[in-house]
Amino acid sequence: MTGTRVPILMYHSVATEPNHATRTLSVTPEAFAGQLAVIADRGLTPLTTAELAARWRTGRPLPVRPVLITFDDGYEGVHRHALPALAEHGFPATLFVTTGWIRGAHDTGGGPDTMLDWRQVRRLADAGVEIGGHSHTHPQLDRLDDTRLRTELSRCRDLVADELGSLPVSFAYPYGYSSRRVRTAVRGQGFAQALAVGNSLARRAQGPYALRRVTVRRTTDTEEFERLVDGRAIGRTFARDRALTKGYTVVRRTRGLRRTV
Template identity: 75%
Template sequence: MYHAVTEEPNAATRELSVSPGAFAEQMAVLEDLGLHPLTTAELAAHWRTDGARPLPPRPVLITFDDGYEGVHRHALPVLAAHAFPATLFVATGWLRGAHDSGGGPDTMLDWDQVRELAAGGVEIGGHSHTHPQLDQLDDDTLWAELIRCKETVAAELGTAPASFAYPYGYSSRRVRARVRAAGFRQALAVGNGLARRAQGPYALHRLTVRRTTTPEEFQRLVLGHRIARDFARDRALTRGYALIRRARQVRRKAIRTRV
């Protein structure tokens, strides 16, 4: 899971950015190891058809969240050089253009660039409209975020997005059900673990690549080595945030009941 690809990230995107040089090196590692990238939709189609649509050997997903301009400027040429497909999950209200609602934390893609990415073999998925914590929204606001994102992508690209990624990786049973009802056929969380079929099509895990990820760490990640140790802190924080979010939900429900 990538976010911004840039030489000069701002304070908001620094931790979850990678430099263009590091991204190029990481894609070379995938090729040297004989891994074969595919899109999120292709992986889900394989699992849904019980293998009738075979996977390439040693499959791997390359995904980008949010929609930063550097994905077009820096990542697309590298992907093209390796003939690697990928998936980009866009927060439609953050992109530059007719649907821009503002709030993007750095320079974002415009819709012409998104179309060029799609033409270059990048699957375009949804990532909500304004990038909220979906599990903290009421039903109507949650539905509006999902449908506006889906309809905006469909209007701009001519095809509705099949895949979705939860902003911040946060979801719940209610959120996953609404994502499915909105017509998305699969969705990705974070989890910082390998994607497994047992996770189900609406809670697939990914591994976070950061600016501090060394070449050796990256190789360990894609080979599935020492993941539990490397992401122990992230998982502890995730569990803590989950408890806080559930407490907030309970409190809001209690307030609505009293009113």
Template identity: 70%
Template structure:
């Protein structure tokens, strides 16, 4: 799981960015080691009984929609003939639907179309990148459906894959993503994706600016994944409990507040 690919990231994206040089070295390592990248849709289709996966499959994904995916990542992917999946937050992209609040320089829709034409799968990542599990049902439907409809309008075909912003989901969120028409979705989890996780909770491993090439090799081999992200797992589980508690508190407060009609 990648985010920004840039030489000079803003402070808001620095930790989750990679340099163009690091990305180039990482893709070369995949090629030299005989890995075969597939898209999210291809992975899910294979696990649903479609054509079998190639030997040493790997998923290369980008979240949010940063401009460096087009400027820096695309030429490297094209050099190796690697497919990938880009999950875009439609309200963050430059263009008619822009909502502001993007943490760094984003793609515009012309660039997204060029990425799609190059063979990159374009998936959904919500409209404004909220924590989906904290939203009301109405807000959740808007974020998921609006994102899917905009991508479909811009590319001429609706996306089939989704990635949860921040990796946060719940049974309600996963059900909504399914009902909105997405066939599969990705979390974070910092673990290898496996069929037992189900098509709406597939996990990924985070590649950070601090990820050296030797560590990257161990991660794609599946070695020391649990060890490298042990602290992340603990924090993620703890924060998930905290967020669920916050949402329950908000729901209780809303039920206890008097309606507008009853206020004198």
């Protein structure tokens, strides 16, 4: 099944009343529960990021209809609202934590909304949620020099290991931005796979450090969600997003060239 295309769903906040900063990329608890019901009704099989990558790496077969449920940043609603819904269906998921945003001894105070604390992260891990890395302070990694890049990655990796007792093996790039240098650094810090955004289906040919995801947000209704998990019309759904992303990529590259002149 090397040609299998897999929907990797990217969630952020699950909240009834998110703040302004997180509203667009949040979903309500009711919407999230309904989306899991769609996954169950369609007979899809959720996997963790580590399991998908390991199967592609070793050639082990995938389920007939695989799907990944992932969360970025570490919002408190993942424990409060998402975990009970996942448990109801027995679905695994992956949470990518920005370690400097998790409440507790390592908190930098930068979290954009109410974040998880480490006790809740441990409860999620104990419930079968894979905990991956998402940097320490959520910067644009491809804009950092080598020293800061290594610090962001190693600090995140080490804090997850210290708090959970095992090293994280999966990573998600903040904002989805990466480069060859960033991907090499992520691999060098011991992460075995990493997720971008891209708003398209993941394929083995993308390589383990550039697997693409599709964004689930507050405006994603049931019909659109069904298209996402079925892999239908994704290009049309995210056409505007891709155009904006390409434009912003050109701007960022131009700024980078100016800084080197």
